[in-house]
Amino acid sequence: MPLEASRLHLDIAARLRDAGIDTAMLDGRMIIRHVTGLSDIDLISRPETPVSDRHIVQVDELIARRETGEPISRLIGYKEFFGREFRVTPATLDPRPDTEVLIETALKLLPEQQNGKELRILDIGTGTGAIAITLLAERSFLKGVATDVSREALEVCYGNSCKHGVEDRLGLVCTNWADGVDGEFDVVISNPPYIASQELPHLEAGVRNYDPRVALDGGRDGLDAYRSIFKTAAGLIRKDGHLLVEFGKGQHEEIVKIAGQENLTLAALADSLIRDLAGIIRCSVFKVC
Numbered sequence: 001m002p003l004e005a006s007r008l009h010l011d012i013a014a015r016l017r018d019a020g021i022d023t024a025m026l027d028g029r030m031i032i033r034h035v036t037g038l039s040d041i042d043l044i045s046r047p048e049t050p051v052s053d054r055h056i057v058q059v060d061e062l063i064a065r066r067e068t069g070e071p072i073s074r075l076i077g078y079k080e081f082f083g084r085e086f087r088v089t090p091a092t093l094d095p096r097p098d099t100e101v102l103i104e105t106a107l108k109l110l111p112e113q114q115n116g117k118e119l120r121i122l123d124i125g126t127g128t129g130a131i132a133i134t135l136l137a138e139r140s141f142l143k144g145v146a147t148d149v150s151r152e153a154l155e156v157c158y159g160n161s162c163k164h165g166v167e168d169r170l171g172l173v174c175t176n177w178a179d180g181v182d183g184e185f186d187v188v189i190s191n192p193p194y195i196a197s198q199e200l201p202h203l204e205a206g207v208r209n210y211d212p213r214v215a216l217d218g219g220r221d222g223l224d225a226y227r228s229i230f231k232t233a234a235g236l237i238r239k240d241g242h243l244l245v246e247f248g249k250g251q252h253e254e255i256v257k258i259a260g261q262e263n264l265t266l267a268a269l270a271d272s273l274i275r276d277l278a279g280i281i282r283c284s285v286f287k288v289c
């Protein structure tokens, strides 16, 4: 008798729960969907759908990897961010839900309708392109430039920009932060690496072993990227434009100080220090003094 999809889902969830994975039912559904091509609706409305032996073998391989702590995004090759799917590879950081507050903040700064002038954003250290592509997808008139030091990451970003239909509006530059980027931008935005080097070995295995080091390592105190980005950012922000950066827990005071040394001051917005869902101050908005 072939195994039914609903039975397989329950078996997978039990295995993942035994391996200490909290999101066992959700992960199980994502793995089945990925291997079999069945949708969530198929799984709910036709739970008796038989799963072939070939698919069961593939599911089994993925479960074994998930049991060792490999993130689900690495198994299925994409991560959802702000309601869209982004391809991820070993060259890219998995986009995080925390970064969605950066998007929400940037969207408040960008008008919903084009008001005559061209609006441009610059995303520094773009990785999968989650930030730049989301902003361009949310604002159809927006143009952007996204940079990364990793050519492999930019290739993933290009694929994601095509998938979301914004490739004609997004320029990609392989460079150190924003070196060599020309022009002025209404929003300069970055979620750079901000983990102090000595903390890297203590990160949870799902991050330490799968996100690329270049996307995590912020140098001795975790703040190297901000020192570099702030040096060039002031010259790239349009009059009335803004710089938004994400950072880690407890870093905001130092970051405000570094920004001050580069002629950048916190924008006078009610929410210029923005908290994530856990209540941690996660990003700030600056303008040129």
Ligand SMILES: C[S@@+](CC[C@H](N)C(=O)[O-])C[C@H]1O[C@@H](n2cnc3c(N)ncnc32)[C@H](O)[C@@H]1O
Pocket: 092, 093, 094, 095, 096, 099, 124, 125, 126, 127, 128, 129, 130, 131, 147, 148, 149, 150, 153, 175, 176, 177, 178, 190, 191, 192, 193, 194, 214, 215, 216
């Ligand atoms: C924390 S990840 C953020 C990725 C993406 N923006 C996001 O929010 O999901 C930091 C990114 O900065 C890139 N990066 C690291 N060093 C860089 C440098 N010197 N110049 C440009 N990009 C750099 C990494 O390759 C990585 O893609």
